[in-house]
Amino acid sequence: MSINSSPTLLQRWSRPLAIAALFLAGLSSVHAQTPKRGGTLTVIAQPEPVILTAALSTSSPTGIFSTNVFDGLIEYDNAFHLKPGLAVKWAFSPDGKTLTLNLRQGVKWHDGKPFTSADVKWTLENVWKKYHPRNQALFANAESVDTPDDYTVIVHFSKPSLAVLSSLNSNGAQVLPKHLYEGTDILNNPYNNKPVGTGPFIFRKWVKGDYILLERNPDYWDKGKPYLDKVIYRVIPDGGARTAALEKGEVQYAPLSPVPARDAQRLAKLPTLKVDTKGYEWLSPWLFLDINNERPQLKDARVRQALYLAIDRNAYNRVVWSGFGKPAVSPVVSTLTEFFEPNVPQYPYDVAKANALLDQAGYKAGANGTRFKLTIDYLPYGDEFLRSAEFIKQAFKRIGIDADIRNQDTPTYTRRIYGDRDYDVTIQWYAGFSDPQVGVTREYQSDSIGKNIPFTNGSGYRNAQVDQWIREAQASGDQAERVKLFKQFQRQVQTDLPSLPLLELHFFTVHSADLNDTVSGVDQVYGSFKNVWYTDPSKHP
Numbered sequence: 349m350s351i352n353s354s355p356t357l358l359q360r361w362s363r364p365l366a367i368a369a370l371f372l373a374g375l376s377s378v379h380a381q382t383p384k385r386g387g388t389l390t391v392i393a394q395p396e397p398v399i400l401t402a403a404l405s406t407s408s409p410t411g412i413f414s415t416n417v418f419d420g421l422i423e424y425d426n427a428f429h430l431k432p433g434l435a436v437k438w439a440f441s442p443d444g445k446t447l448t449l450n451l452r453q454g455v456k457w458h459d460g461k462p463f464t465s466a467d468v469k470w471t472l473e474n475v476w477k478k479y480h481p482r483n484q485a486l487f488a489n490a491e492s493v494d495t496p497d498d499y500t501v502i503v504h505f506s507k508p509s510l511a512v513l514s515s516l517n518s519n520g521a522q523v524l525p526k527h528l529y530e531g532t533d534i535l536n537n538p539y540n541n542k543p544v545g546t547g548p549f550i551f552r553k554w555v556k557g558d559y560i561l562l563e564r565n566p567d568y569w570d571k572g573k574p575y576l577d578k579v580i581y582r583v584i585p586d587g588g589a590r591t592a593a594l595e596k597g598e599v600q601y602a603p604l605s606p607v608p609a610r611d612a613q614r615l616a617k618l619p620t621l622k623v624d625t626k627g628y629e630w631l632s633p634w635l636f637l638d639i640n641n642e643r644p645q646l647k648d649a650r651v652r653q654a655l656y657l658a659i660d661r662n663a664y665n666r667v668v669w670s671g672f673g674k675p676a677v678s679p680v681v682s683t684l685t686e687f688f689e690p691n692v693p694q695y696p697y698d699v700a701k702a703n704a705l706l707d708q709a710g711y712k713a714g715a716n717g718t719r720f721k722l723t724i725d726y727l728p729y730g731d732e733f734l735r736s737a738e739f740i741k742q743a744f745k746r747i748g749i750d751a752d753i754r755n756q757d758t759p760t761y762t763r764r765i766y767g768d769r770d771y772d773v774t775i776q777w778y779a780g781f782s783d784p785q786v787g788v789t790r791e792y793q794s795d796s797i798g799k800n801i802p803f804t805n806g807s808g809y810r811n812a813q814v815d816q817w818i819r820e821a822q823a824s825g826d827q828a829e830r831v832k833l834f835k836q837f838q839r840q841v842q843t844d845l846p847s848l849p850l851l852e853l854h855f856f857t858v859h860s861a862d863l864n865d866t867v868s869g870v871d872q873v874y875g876s877f878k879n880v881w882y883t884d885p886s887k888h889p
Contacts, residue, residue, distance in 0.1 A: 381864070381883075383575050383864070383865070383879075383881040384575065384881050384882060384883070384884075384885050385575050385577075385881070385885065386575070386576070386577055386882070386885030386886070387575075387576055387577060387881075387882040387885035387886075387887075387888040387889070388576065388577060388578040388579070388580060388888050388889060389576050389578070389579045389580070389600055389601055389863070389877060389880065389888070390579075390580045390582055390598065390599045390600055390601070391412075391579060391580065391581050391582070391599065391600075391601045391602065391603075392581075392582060392584055392590055392593070392594075392599050392601070392602040392603075392606050393409055393412065393413065393560065393581040393582065393583055394409070394583070394584060394585070394590065394602075394604075394606055394729070394730060395409055395583075395585070395728060395729060395757075395758050396409065396556070396557065396583040397409040397410045397413055397560075398410070398758055398759055398762075399540050399541060400413060400414055400417070400540065400541050400542075400543050400551070400554070400560070401414055401418075401522065401524070401539075401540045401541075401543050402414040402415065402418070402518070402519050402522045402874075403418075403471065403475050403476070403479075403480060403522040403523070403524050404475065404479055404480070404534070404535065404540060405802065406480070406481050406482060406779075406802065406803050407758070407802065407803070408604055408729070408779075408873075411519045411873075411874045412603055412604070412873065412874065413560060413581055414518070414519075414522065414543060414545075415517075415518040415519050415522075415547070415874050415875055415876050416547055416548060416549045416562055416579060416876045416877055416878075417458075417543045417544075417545035417547045417549060417550070417551050417562065418518050418522045418523065418543070418545035418546065418547050419433050419434050419455075419518055419523075419545065419546045419547045419548075419876075420433045420434065420516060420517035420518035420519070420520070420521065420522070421433050421434045421435040421438075421449060421451075421468070421516045421517075421521060421523070422435055422438065422513070422516045422517060423517060423869060423871075423875070424517060424630060424869045424870050424871050425868070425869050425870075426626075426867070426868070426869060426870060427870075428629075428630075428782070428870055430513065431869075432452070433452075433517070433518070434451055434452050434455060434463065434523065434546065435449045435450060435451055435452065435501075435516075436450055436451070436452050437449075437450040438450070438513070438516075440510075440513075443508065443825065444505075444508030444509065444510055444825040445504065445505045445506070445507065445508055445509075445825075446502060446503070446504055446505070447502070447503040447505070447509075447512060448500065448501070448502050448503075449468070449500070449501040449502075449503075450499060450500055451463070451464070451465055451468070451498075451499040451500070451501065452499075452569060453499055454569060455546050455569045456546065456567060457525045457527075457544055457545065457546055458544045458545060458546070458550045458551070458565065459525075459528075459544050461525065461527055462498070463523075463525075463546050464495075464498040464499070465495035465497070465498055465499060465500055465501045466495060466498070466526050467523050467524070467525055467526045468493075468495075468501045468523055469493040469495050469501060470524075470526040470529070470530060471522075471523045471524045471526070472487060472490065472493055472503065473493060474529075474530075474534065475524060475529075475534065476521060477490065478534075479534065479535065480521075481790060481796070481801050481802065481803050481804050482515065482520070482781075482786055482787065482790060483515070483520075483521060484796075485785065485789065485790065485793065485818075485822065486509070486511060486512060486515060486785065486786060487509070487512070488822060489505045489506045489507045489509050489822065489823060490503050490504070490505055490509070491504050491505065491506045492504045507822070507823035507824075507825070508823065508824060508825030509822070509823075510824075510825065510827065510830070511783040511785040511786055511822075514781060514782045514783045514785075514786050515781060515783075515786045517630075517871055517874070517875070518547070518874070518875070518876070519871065519874035519875075520781070520786070523546075524539075525539075525544055525545075528544060541554065542554070546569070547565065547568075547876055547878075548564070548565050548568050548570070548573055548574040548876050548877070548878035549562035549563060549564060549565055549574065549576075549579055549876070549877070550562060550563050550564070550565050557583055558582075558583055559580050559581060559582050559583065560580070560581040561578065561579075561580055562578065562579040562580075562581075563577070563578050564576065564577050564578065568878070570878060573878040573879065574876070574877060574878040574879075574880070575878075575879075575880065575881035575882075576877060576880060576881065576882075577885075579877060582599060584599075587607055587608055587611075587730065587731040590602065590606050590607050591607045591608070591611045591615070594606075594607065594615060594621060594858050595615065595618070595621070597620065597860065600859060600860040600863055600888065601857070601858075601859045601860070601863065601866070601877075602857065602858045602859070603627075603855070603857045603873045604729075604855050604857075604873060605672065605730065605732065605853075605855045605856050606730070606857075606858060607731075607858060608670075608731050608732065609669055609670030609671070609672050609732070609856075610670050612670070612672075612856055612858060613670065615858055619861060620860065620861050620862075621858060621859070621860060621861060622858070622859055622860075622861050623856050623857070623858050624856065624857045624859065624866065624867065625672075625854055625855065625856045625857075626867045626872070627857065627866070627867040627869070627870065627871070627872030627873050627875070628854075628855045628870075628872075628873055629683070629870035629871075630779075630781060630782060630869075630870040630871035630874075631779040631780070631781065631855070631871070631873065631874075632680075632681045632683060632684055632779060632780035632781055632782065632787065632852075633681070633777055633778070633779050633780065633852070633853040633855065634676050634679055634680075634681050634777065634778060634780055634849055634850075634851065634852055634853065635673070635676070635736075635775070635776070635777040635849075635850050635851045635852075635853050636676070636679065636775075636776060636777070636778070636791075636847045636848055636849045636850055637655070637659075637740065637773055637774070637775060637776075637847060637848040637850060638765070638773065638774045638775075638776050638791075638806045638807050638847045639652055639655070639772075639773050639807055639845075639846060639847055639848065640769060640771055640772055640773070640806075640807065640808060641807050641808045641809055641846050642769070642808045643772055645711065645720050645722075646772065646773075648709045649844060649845060650705045650706070650708055650709040651705070651706065651709050651711070652845040652846070652848070653695060653702075653705055653845060654701075654702040654703070654705040654706045654709075654747060655702075655744070655747075655749075655773070655848060656695040656845060656848045657695050657696070657697065657698045657699070657701050657702035657705070658697075658699060658702045658743045658744060658746060658747045659697065659740060659743045659848070659850065660697040660743070661675035661676070661697070661850055661851065662675055662697070663697075664736070664739055664740075664850065664851070665851055667739065668732055668735045668736050668739050669732060669851065669853075672853070672854045672855070672856060673851035673852060673853050673854050674851060674852040674854070675850070675851060675852075676849035676850055676851050676852050677690065677692060677694065677842075677849065678690075678692050678838045678842060678849060679778075679780065679784075679788050679791060679792075679838070679841065679847075679849050680780060680784050680788055680834065680838055681780055681852040682852060683852070684780065684782070684783075684784070686831060687783070687784050687831055687834050687835070688838075689834070689835040689838040689839060691839070692838050692839050692842035692843075693839075693842050693843050695845075695848075699746050699747060702747045703747050703748070706719055706747060706748065711748075713748040717748055718748055718749070718750045719747070719748040719749055720749060720750075721749070721750045721751070721752070722744065722749055722750075722751045722752075722772040722773055723751065723752050723753075723754050723771065723772045723773075724737045724740060724741060724751050724752070724753050724754065724772070724773055724774070724775070725737075725754050725756070725761065725764065725765065725771050725772075725773070725774040725775075726753070726755075726774060726775040727761065727774070727775060727776050727777065728755065728756065728757060728758055728761055729758075733775055734753075734755070736775045737753045737775055738753065740773075740775065741753060762800075762802040762803075763800060765802075765806045766798075766799070766800050766801060766802050766803075766804060766806055767798065767799075767800030769797075769798055769806075769808060774806070776803075776806070777853060778790075778791060778803060784821075784834045784837070785818075785821060785822055785830075789818045789821075789837070790803070790804045790805065791804070791805055791806075791807070791847060792805060792809055792811075792814055792818070792837075792841055792846065793805060793814075793815060793818050794809065794810040794811070794815055795815075797809075797810070806847075807846040807847050808846075809841075809844070809846030809847070811840065811841075811844060813840065814837060814840055814841060817833045817834075817836055817837045817840075818833075818837065820833055821833040821834055821837075855873070857873070862882055862883040862884060862887070863880060863881075863882060864880065864881050864882070864883060865879045865880055865881060866880055
């Protein structure tokens with residue numbers, strides 16, 4: 349089947365959103381202006397990336413940065429349609445087992461070497477299948493890759509792999525230059541932190557703890573783009589300082605809810621700034637409380653149910669996230685209408701029931717009212733995560749659980765959760781993306797436990813039936829069968845509760861009012877700035 353002419357997996361679940369996006373696009377085209385060349389865009393990077401290559405890390409700071417240095421094989425527009433990137437055509441065979449990609453000719457890496465099919469083949473075989481947290485599963489059934497010429501890639505799968513086209517953009521499947529990586533220690537290759545890509549901007553400098561500098565690629569294949577001269581990523585750890593930098597015009601773009609939501613409401617009223625929630629649709633983000641299922645008290649499902657019942661998710665959304673979210677009932681967000689299963693076990697706020705479950709589990713309150721103690725770790729990505737920990741600490745106190753909050757930097761945090769597994773509970777968010785196989789099942793599949801692969805199964809959850817359903821969904825060429833399996837999966841994991849879905853997050857971006865075309869696709873937060881331009885570039889030298 350030709351994917352260029354057939355509805356994609358993305359399109360099938362996104363019709364209402366696509367219609368709205370097309371309507372908005374139509375309105376904006378009425379007032380279309382000619383983009384202007386020049387200017388420097390200053391972006392908030394919070395927290396600072398640990399690595400600058402998304403082929404080896406799915407962290408959001410890395411994704412926000414590296415997609416300006418690297419192109420994707422395909423792109424997504426505002427209606428979830430696939431657009432050419434480094435690949436100009438793509439098609440699956442009728443049985444869904446062979447994917448042919450026809451690559452763009454004349455593209456060069458930033459060091460002047462030609463981009464060819466050999467780069468795609470090498471990256472798939474040596475990076476995506478071995479190291480990438482999501483692509484290990486997504487390309488698990490890729491048996492071989494043929495490159496009959498420099499511009500054709502043919503991927504042969506042992507089983508149908510329909511979800512692949514949901515993640516072939518720059519963030520989902522970033523291609524690395526074979527000539528700089530082959531024969532090296534890939535995870536410690538110096539080009540991971542001085543990346544050489546094919547994208548619209550060229551990496552120039554990383555002053556750790558301060559800023560990262562990119563400059564316009566004058567030989568970019570998308571002629572005339574990018575419009576900006578430079579992009580600077582500034583590291584500003586303090587939330588108040590980030591708010592002030594935006595307000596003063598020192599920073600012109602800040603994604604992924606960069607300031608406290610209450611500040612965003614105030615900033616949105618300023619004539620010099622805009623707050624936008626578009627460009628996150630591809631992410632399908634959900635926030636959850638991950639639980640170490642191997643801890644003695646937390647092995648009991650009744651205890652995990654009690655923790656869930658003790659958290660008032662409506663109040664949590666209102667108090668901590670200022671309404672920039674929606675209480676979750678499943679790890680698959682409700683906007684993924686094709687896959688979402690609403691008929692899962694429900695755990696509405698009920699302190700009395702939570703206390704009764706803890707009594708049944710044998711954890712009676714002591715003379716001081718305490719049953720046991722826990723430590724809460726939180727993803728160090730901003731104020732809302734710390735405030736989340738404080739909110740949940742108070743929720744646990746109402747059911748006799750005394751909690752301490754632990755703070756740490758990102759490398760320490762990821763090693764603690766995914767390597768050492770030295771934690772009790774943690775507040776985390778994952779992008780579910782447009783298909784559960786891409787972003788959701790990694791949290792529940794058991795084969796990644798303890799391997800220090802960030803943003804995979806941190807709970808230690810093992811369920812042979814769930815693993816089997818995941819494998820069957822990965823291998824099925826029947827979309828209806830895949831939907832059925834993923835709905836069974838949701839019902840089971842919401843019964844076992846290895847982790848607790850709390851909110852479907854509604855991230856926002858704060859940007860200067862004179863910055864144009866900041867959203868060109870549903871994955872914009874992980875897209876490039878090649879279409880972005882200033883109304884008056886001279887004001888941003």
